[in-house]
Amino acid sequence: MKSLYVLxxxxxxxxxxxxxxLMRQAAFxxxxxxxxxxxxxAQRFPGLKEWDGLDLREKLVVxxxxxxxxxxxxxxxxxxYALRDYREWSQRLAEPLLLPFARRVCELVSRNRLAxxxxxKAPTAELRxxxxxxxxxxCSIGTKCD
Amino acid sequence: xxxxxxTYISYLIIxxxxxIWVARTLFKNGRIFLVDSFLGNxxxxxxxxxLLVVGFYLINFGYVTMALKSADxxxxxxxxxETLSGKIGWVLLILGGMHFFNLFIFSKMRKRALLQNALxxxxxxxxxxxxxx
Numbered sequence: 134m135k136s137l138y139v140l141x142x143x144x145x146x147x148x149x150x151x152x153x154x155l156m157r158q159a160a161f162x163x164x165x166x167x168x169x170x171x172x173x174x175a176q177r178f179p180g181l182k183e184w185d186g187l188d189l190r191e192k193l194v195v196x197x198x199x200x201x202x203x204x205x206x207x208x209x210x211x212x213x214y215a216l217r218d219y220r221e222w223s224q225r226l227a228e229p230l231l232l233p234f235a236r237r238v239c240e241l242v243s244r245n246r247l248a249x250x251x252x253x254k255a256p257t258a259e260l261r262x263x264x265x266x267x268x269x270x271x272c273s274i275g276t277k278c279d
Numbered sequence: 280x281x282x283x284x285x286t287y288i289s290y291l292i293i294x295x296x297x298x299i300w301v302a303r304t305l306f307k308n309g310r311i312f313l314v315d316s317f318l319g320n321x322x323x324x325x326x327x328x329x330l331l332v333v334g335f336y337l338i339n340f341g342y343v344t345m346a347l348k349s350a351d352x353x354x355x356x357x358x359x360x361e362t363l364s365g366k367i368g369w370v371l372l373i374l375g376g377m378h379f380f381n382l383f384i385f386s387k388m389r390k391r392a393l394l395q396n397a398l399x400x401x402x403x404x405x406x407x408x409x410x411x412x
Contacts, residue, residue, distance in 0.1 A: 134399070161395060180407035201403030210401050220394050227400030 134201075136163040137215050138177070139208075140194040143168035143261060146250040147242075152264045155212055162215035166264040169194075173268075192243055205243070206236040282353045286362050293363075294343040294370045298336065301374050306332045309385055316388040318396070331384070335377060342373050 139155070141148045152166050167173055169189045175182060178196055186204065187194070193208040203211045206226075213223035226235045242249070306328060313324035346369060353359045 178407050184405050184407065186404060196407065197403070200407045201399075202405045202407055203401065204404050207401045207404060211399060214397075214399055220397065224397065224400045 134162055134197045134199060136165055136198045137211060138196045138198075139164055139166050139212065140169045140174060140189060140196070141166055141264070142246065143170055143256070143264075145246045146253040146256045147246050148250075149256045149260050149264065150253060153260055155216070156264065156267060158219070159217040160215050161217055161220065164212070164215055165267045165269070167268060168261075168265075191240075193239070206232065206239040209239050210235065282355065282359045283349065283362075286349065286353060286359045286366075287347060289359075289363055290347065290366050291343070293367055295340070297367075297370060297374060298339040298343065301378055302332050302335050302339075305335060305378065305381055309381065312385040312389055316385070316392040318392060331381060335381065338377060339370075339374060343370060346370070 139152065141152050143149065155164050156166070167177070178200075180200075181187060181196065181202065184202065187202075188204065192205040193212075195203050195208040195211050197203075197211075210223045210226050213219040213226070225231060309331070310324060310328050313328050314321055317324045317327070346366060349362050349366065351358070351362060353362050
């Protein structure tokens with residue numbers, strides 16, 4: 134696994150701030166951010182929409198470059214797993230004792246993300262652009278990519 | 280030679296021997312930990328091991344030489360043994376502390392290496408085909 138795609142809500146300040154925080158951390162796995170409003174999701178992950186369990190509106194979703202999809206608390210844990218200083222925390226949270234707790238917190242935060250965002254500064258274009266810069270261009274047949 | 284000189288000479292011989300013994304144990308048995316921590320990079324592990332042992336020698340010999348002078352001057356064999364035992368006791372405690380500190384460093388390095396190679400802690404919910412990187 135070389136990179137993780139984080140599907141975030143660009144309408145929510147909390148999500149943008151979290152994304153920005155994730156970007157600034159030293160990482161084992163490169164994190165790339167795609168707004169869930171973007172048509173690029175279907176372009177990059179054509180098979181994703183076919184999955185019945187997909188809940189982009191209510192839950193955080195991350196997809197690895199190998200096509201593994203993590204949703205909800207698993208997605209949060211995978212974000213921590215990608216970071217150098219927080220990988221240990223991801224292992225701790227994934228233990229059976231803490232996982233239900235992580236699920237509850239993640240659901241609570243995800244469901245109320247817009248309400249929480251009211252207390253934060255409105256997202257700036259600069260913040261959006263910073264996150265968008267993490268995304269390499271789509272490589273399709275015929276285009277030259279690294 | 281006065282009893283205090285005998286105390287000093289025995290103290291130096293015993294302390295130096297103990298330090299060398301502990302350092303050699305650390306050097307021999309710490310290597311395998313370090314090789315594992317540095318993902319099988321043996322030259323790097325050997326180099327770090329050597330540097331750690333040099334630091335270990337410096338600190339211990341430094342302490343041993345600084346703690347040589349004794350406030351109480353023994354006049355007979357009983358006094359010599361008492362003074363010697365107190366001094367060697369301190370050397371042993373310092374060596375023990377240093378030894379555990381080194382083990383702590385080894386285990387920290389190993390843990391970091393294990394963390395770097397750890398598999399994802401949670402399984403994916405689904406696999407999707409046709410991911411374009």
